[in-house]
Each structure stands twice: as structure tokens, then as C-alpha cells.
Amino acid sequence: MDEQRSPSAEGGGARGRQVVRLAVGLGIPFCVIDLAIPFTTRVDRTVLGAAFPVFWMFLSFVITSACMLATWLLFDRADEAGEEHDAGMAASETRE
């Protein structure tokens, strides 16, 4: 089946892979760090002596690092040239 995939299907697969890569590496950290603020600041509790939003921010250091590590292991480590995945972001980097 794989051998018979059309170029457009392959392009769609690469794009999907890019979306997942960006979602894991940047999307999740962005949600945890920034978008979570209206929710964490509503929590009136303390964790380990810190206000909850502050504790959540400390926790985000570990989550962010884990997300980048996952992105590296799943998508970028095997890419020896280090360019393949960015090519999607840079729209194949062709000068207009």
C-alpha cells in the first residue's frame, strides 16, 4: 500500500507530521505556559508553599523540556541534515 501512495498523499502526510511536530513542540508548551493563565489564576490554593499559578509556572519548566525532548526523539533526531522538517515551515525556502 505504502509503495503506491500518490505524491499528494505523501505531501499531505508530511504536512500532517509537521502539524503534529509543531503541536507537541510548541503548541502544548504555549497552552501550558500562556493560555492556562486565566484558569490557574482562578485556583485559590497553595502547593508546596507557593500560590497555585506560580507552582504551575514552575511545573511548566519540566513540561516544556519534556515536549521538546519528545519532538526531538520523534521527529528531529533521525534527521541527520537537520533541514527536512524545517523545510515544511520555510515552505521549501524558495525565494520569491
Add this chain to the structure above:
Amino acid sequence: MSANIVFFAVIMLAFVIVLYARRGHGEGGARDYFVASGQFGGFLLFFLSVGETYSIGSILGFPAATYVQGTPFVLWFLGYIVLAFPLGYFVNPLIWRAGRRVGAMTGVDLFRFHFDSRGLEKLVALNAIICLVPLGEMQFVGLLGVLKAFHWPVSGFVPMAGAAGVTFVWILLSGIRAPAYVSFIKDTLVVVAVLLVGMAALRALGMDGAATQTVAESPVHRPGEGNLLVMSTILFQAAGFCVAPANIAFLFTARSDRIVRRNQIVMPLYMLMFPFLYAVAMFARHGGGAGTVANDVFMTSATTLLPGWAVGLVAAACGLSGLVILAGNCLTLGPLVSHNLLHGLSDRGQRRGAQVVIGGYLLFSVVAADHLTSVMTVLNTLFYMGISQIIPAMIAIVLRKGVGAFPIGAGLVVGDCVSAGLALFGPQPAAVNAGMVGLLWNFAIVGVLEGIRRYQAGEAAMRTAGRK
């Protein structure tokens, strides 16, 4: 006495390391001097880049501002730094590649080659220089705060002049290798110092039951208030962090884009020292800092909680942080003048010219720390607002999009003016980050003027085709 001995021993050790860094690189060209010929591996790049996270401003400023402002400050300050790392994971390799394509030595070189405009190059260089100027003074103010702990019987000018001299000699000897190599001991010492003071603060808080109960209540924390300002500041400054002149200059020292990317993974973990700095602020807030001036929270806590030798170690860590960041700023600013503003200098002339500029910058910073602190503080608040206005241009550069130099330049000027105007004269407290508003104006101006440019170019092409 023991504090003095430890402090000067560490400064001497840093000198030995600078001399070691010089080995085999004594007479390299300007490129080697400013960006180490792009030969740094992951280890040196990590310490050079992450050093920005624990500047003297962070070590002294974070507990001080937490002490005064509480939770909203903690959220935006930590939020933008930690978000900058995943953003850099994707963006920094693209910037590195853009620099490698054109052999760039400074971030501003990217503008010269991509937009083919000397005018835009000079405008962006001036923008960066104006933003960098107050950073030198801030390091000296921080150093002065640290050295107060020693109660030396001299005026503040003497230790500041000494610090400027040390930094200048480091730079003369080893260029960019000086802050990179010294960063290793600086960051090791910073980790030890923050742990020492933080653990002592936690222990002191733990002994006082009342203090432990009120630790979490202490931040000025009103749910929902100012969330949009905090969120927009995090997003805006995280993006600005990636395009800051020093960050780009440090990226160009890397041997490969893979090294640049891999380093980003570990950087958020390096921020795990901040909970200890938070504990120091809480300690000061709950009795340990009675009568303390906010900026002295960290050093006052250290002198209250630690023995003399440990205070010397903490002061040395803070002092090295200031010197390393100062050296990094100098080596970013010098070539912006000698390489980007003054064209036509030889390789040797660029290096010498930058050294003269750096000497002048250090002198100005010392004088400003003595006389112009209020002006510099205002300028410092505008730092991210100014440097982030190159974001539309950087997007065009890394994605290799053809955009005109005029729309980019006009967007930059409008973005700067709107940001500074709102920050200085707009409603306080603002609902949204002023820099973010300026950046949106910037994008809009670039979009409209680029659309007009393309329309006119299309019309001209059609007229030419019609004549044929």
C-alpha cells in the same frame, strides 16, 4: 574578611580562564573575535546562551520584584523566558541557517544581504544599539548592589570602574571566548549561590510556622486581574527573546543548527533555580527583609542567613553574572558600530573600531550608573519593545520571502513609536502589552506598503510588456 578572600579568588580564577580561552586564538580575524568563527560546540553555546537567563538582573531583580509585585510579575517574567525556549527550538535553527547562508557576523548582516539595503541595515543597527545602551548601566547598578555587602570604604565609582576595567581586559584578550568560557564557572557558582540562599531561606521559613502559612498568601494575587496584559507580555517578549541582538550573535558562534536545536531542550530545566529565588523573596516578605530596600532583597537575605565565606561566594557569583552579561553586550554592540554602521573598515579595523566603541560604552555605562539611573531605567523598559519590532523582517528573512526594504523600515519606525508612546504616555496599567500593539501596527504597515509596492511593480511590468 573571608568573604573578601573568596570573592577575589573567584575573580582571579575567571582571569585565568580568560587567558586559557585565548590559547591558540590570539590573532584571529574579526569573525573569530566576535563569533568564534562559528566553531562552538553544544557545551560552550549552552553556557553562553543560557547565561542570559541568570543575569545579575535576574538574580537580584527577580526576588526584588516578586517581593514588591507578587504573582503577576512571577507569571510574566518566568513565562516569557520559558516560552522562548520552545519557540527558539523551531526558530533558532532557521536564523542560524540564514546567517550561515550569507556568512553573517551580526544579526544586522541578515538585513543587509536579504533586503539589499544599506539604509535599512543602518536603521536596524541603530535600533539595536539604542536598545542595548541601557543594559550596560543596569549591570553596573546590579554590581554596585552586590558590592555594598562588603562595606568597602570607597565611593561607588571605584568598584564600577574596576569592573569596567576587568570586562575590557577580558574582551581585549579573548573576544567572545571570554564570556563563553567564564560562563561555565559563573553558572556553576550561580547554581551553588542560589541553592545556598534559597535553601537557607526555606529552612528559615520552615522554622517559623506563621511564615509558612502565609507564604502563599503573600503575592499580590487578584484572580483575573491583568491576565491579558500578562499573557500578551509573555507572548511578545518570548518572540523578542529569540530575535534579541545578543541571542542572534550567540547563535552564530554555533557549529551546526542541530547543536542550536538540541541545546534548547535542556534550557527550561536550568530555570529550576527560580523556585529558590522565589523562596528568598518570601523569606524577605515574612520577616527576613524587615526594612529592606527591594533591590537588596537577595544580598540582604544572603548576609542574614549565610556565613562570611558563603556570602563571598554568592557575591562572586552575582559579580561574574554581571561581568559576563556586560562582556556579551559589549561584543554584540561593538561590531554593530564598526561593522554595520561604519562601512569600509578592514578586518583589523573592524576589530580595533569595536574595541574603541566598547571602551566608550563601558565608560558611558559607569557614568550613567552614577548619574542617569532614572533615564536608563525608562530606556530599559523599552528594550523588548524596540528589539521585537524586527520580527516581521526576521520572518521574511528565515522564510526567504521577498519583501521591500521600505515597508520593513517604515513598519519598524511606526512599531517603535507606537510602543514607546503607549508605554510612556498610554493608560496605566495597560490592558495589553504596549509592544504587542506596536508590533501589530508594524505588521499592518508592512502588509499595506508591501501590497502597494507589489501592485506598482505589477503595473510597471504590464506597461513594459504593453510597449513591447
